Amino acid sequence: MSQTRSHRTANSLEVAISGGSMGGLFAGIALERAGHDVTIYERSTGELRSRGAGIVAQQHVRRFLERHDIVVPEEITTASSERRFLARDGDVRASRPDSMVFTSWDAVYRRLRDAFPDDRYRMGAEVVDVAPETATATIAGGSERVADLVVAAEGGQSSTRRRLFPEVEPKVADYVAWRGVVPESDLATDTVEAFDDRFVFYQGSNLLILAYLIPGADGGTEPGERRLNWVWYDTLADRDRTAIFTDASDTERAFTVPPGRLRDPVRRRQLERAANVLPPVFETVAAETEAPFVQAIYDLAVPEMTVERACLLGDAAFVARPHTAAGTAKAAGDGAELANALEENDSPDAALSSWDETRTEYGSRLVARGKRMGDERLHLATRPS
Template identity: 45%
Template sequence: MGGCPRYAGYVAYRGVIDEAELPEELSEVFRDRFSFYDGDRTQFLCYFIPGDFGATTPGRRRMNWVWYIRADAAGLDRITTDRNGTAHGLSLPPGLIAPQVHTELLDRAGALLPEPMRKLVEHTREPFAQAILDGRVSRMRSGRMLLTGDAAFVVRPHTAASAEKAAADAITLFTALQQVPSLDGALRAWEEDRLAEGMALYRRGIGLGHRLGLGSAEAGQRSPWTG
């Protein structure tokens, strides 16, 4: 139905900090804001998320940040190889960042980020990372077997639509099965609609990445599964 997702040429470093552990001035700066910093071929964003047991009361939330940084294939391998020398390939779990990679992350933050965002990186004990991928299929159906969600289209996080896309696949399938008399006709109509929507979202994500100056000449050329 399609090929493997391909590395887009950049990674997302991520961090989560309990709001109670933030310096008071940072809590004030980011109080109820969704904050962005668009730099030279980089983007940083941060926002509060619920804390333990879904808590949303100020002081009990968590600060979540994401930092998109360009990295070639060798850089991706280096970032996702942990402190014990184990290569994880597409991501790096919390608590395993290699000391030299962590030092380089802090140095980069000091050189590139505005002070409040730099301090977020510095206050994060266990940053983690993931590769940004592009993936698409030409078919979402084989008989009565269907591909939905990320199994069909892997889109960039800038779209903020991955979960929505999966939900829409399910909702539109339910609607098609109700409205079209035959099973084959319902699945055919559903596939046509979802392929068009998935491709539009896939292209939008790539376009957003390009406008941010992210990605590289290598983007779209290498599958992380096939090398």
């Protein structure tokens, strides 16, 4: 769909958004279409790449894409009609009807990026400081942008959040998410059939693995064009976290070792564990994955999302565990509700206050729910902070 420049009004605000990934684009599009003068600053110099691969396409995300005339959701989603639980030997332990819709990070990102005006998306421009009292964003190199509102949509490692709330620290769990995607065409027919039209799970002792089909790398959703996305939540008991999060260049990473950067001994050990603890079909999928990766699981929550004329959005404010399948939906909701609040309130300050109250409450509840799902349902735990 073509980019649309909205008509400016007397109440239009100048908005500077730090971060041009999903959260920044959701906010940018919602505010732009509502008539505000929006510029996105993205520190990367090239197209962003997904490290998350698969996404549960919650209704809020699909509604956002449709209402803003970005894409018909069915064009970039796959679906399942059954939730299936396997036993260790691979037999079906239980199943039930359950309609789910899935997509991929890259499919959604590309459509959002295409929908936002190119001349308002500044690549290679990193916001290095924010002055909330004057809504001033300082760009690397020394230039400043004075706006009416600064939105920090910088992800879970937001530098703006660290400056505004230096006391807020991530609380890391004692388990991690091993992840990967495999082109459907690389898998045997019987393996594909095990996941076709199904959301498949296996829960063992201190572990949970799940998988579902998502659009292919080029966005294809027809049989043969798709990819299988899998996530394996696994304990760190008797494992060396530092060793796992040291990448192939011997660089220790805090939260993610991206695709292609796992050290060979780490990958071999996890494949050996797969052979010992997973049902055969999941062992096969893990072994067929060319570039698996690992992510830390952590909780993060700010006490409020606004400080004067600056606000935090998406993962910059709250990081909920992926069990909630709501991270993308929350980012979309934050952006849409910010635009709504500015339209419905008499002043920007009243709008930010109203938005802050409702979205902070929602984010706090989401983080708490994710923690319960990990600690109670999966019988996994959080390290003392």
